[in-house]
Amino acid sequence: MSPRKCYPTLTDMKQAILANLSPAYPWKDRLFVYPELDSTNTRLKSMASQGAPQGTVLIADRQTGGRGRLGRTFLSPAGVGVYLSILLRPDCRPMELMHLTCAAAAAMCRALESAAGIRPGIKWTNDLVWGKRKLAGILTEMGLNAAGNVDWAIVGIGVNCCQAEADFDPEIRDKACSLAMAAGHEIDRARVAAAMLEALREMDASLLTGKEEMLRFYRARCVTLGKEVSIVKGGEVHHGKALDVDEEGALVVRFSDGHTESVSSGEVSVRGMYGYL
Numbered sequence: 376m377s378p379r380k381c382y383p384t385l386t387d388m389k390q391a392i393l394a395n396l397s398p399a400y401p402w403k404d405r406l407f408v409y410p411e412l413d414s415t416n417t418r419l420k421s422m423a424s425q426g427a428p429q430g431t432v433l434i435a436d437r438q439t440g441g442r443g444r445l446g447r448t449f450l451s452p453a454g455v456g457v458y459l460s461i462l463l464r465p466d467c468r469p470m471e472l473m474h475l476t477c478a479a480a481a482a483m484c485r486a487l488e489s490a491a492g493i494r495p496g497i498k499w500t501n502d503l504v505w506g507k508r509k510l511a512g513i514l515t516e517m518g519l520n521a522a523g524n525v526d527w528a529i530v531g532i533g534v535n536c537c538q539a540e541a542d543f544d545p546e547i548r549d550k551a552c553s554l555a556m557a558a559g560h561e562i563d564r565a566r567v568a569a570a571m572l573e574a575l576r577e578m579d580a581s582l583l584t585g586k587e588e589m590l591r592f593y594r595a596r597c598v599t600l601g602k603e604v605s606i607v608k609g610g611e612v613h614h615g616k617a618l619d620v621d622e623e624g625a626l627v628v629r630f631s632d633g634h635t636e637s638v639s640s641g642e643v644s645v646r647g648m649y650g651y652l
């Protein structure tokens with residue numbers, strides 16, 4: 376299989392992304408594409424604290440320190456993925472943004488569907504999956520101002536686009552997947568990035584008003600619901616059944632001792648009883 380579509384220079388990549396954006400996309404003047412960054416989230420966080428505007432986007436062809444949830448590493452090799460972070464500045468209290476990761480996951484389902492013609496599932500809370508394999512991960516971060524309101528929110532997304540199975544490290548080969556593997560055809564990373572930006576702009580427009588509709592979509596796509604799960608919290612593992620995703624995006628679990636509790640994504644890791652899903 377030769378699934379790659381490469382851009383010989385990053386200027387071409389940026390031009391190709393811009394060419395794929397609709398005329399209505401409002402943040403074309405604040406899109407930055409780099410050959411390499413440690414982490415697009417980390418760099419954007421420092422730009423946010425220096426006053427970078429809403430809609431600033433960083434994309435790196437490669438990350439040397441890509442970060443995932445719960446302090447994990449997100450492997451980000453050159454030429455095969457989209458590693459993208461966007462800065463938003465919603466005017467609200469932090470509690471009103473508890474659903475941000477869910478909103479981003481729902482938006483990314485729509486983006487990958489339109490760019491690659493596949494219908495991903497969501498592993499609660501922040502992974503996009505194809506079958507039992509991870510296609511993409513999302514890391515959201517937030518900063519507050521002196522009044523305790525949201526100053527900035529950053530949504531970082533890493534999508535495996537062009538890898539063949541053998542390109543993944545042996546330890547994750549049976550758990551990871553790319554858009555090319557899922558779709559069975561070559562993937563244009565610029566088209567994927569543009570679809571992600573359009574979906575993130577739409578997400579931003581309805582972030583505080585469209586929560587109910589977004590959660591309906593999220594629940595319908597969430598492959599964790601109805602499954603037996605292992606909840607790992609502070610080194611302890613508890614078993615239960617995932618029943619629902621609540622208004623704040625927390626996972627409602629009925630534990631094996633019979634009690635039901637909402638667990639939030641900041642504190643737990645969820646596994647299927649027999650592996651990643």
Ligand code: BTN
Nearest residue numbers: 414441442443444512513531533
């Ligand atoms: C996860 O799998 O837990 C989340 C992975 C998020 C990776 C993306 S890639 C772009 C942005 N920059 C980072 O360092 N992380 C996010």
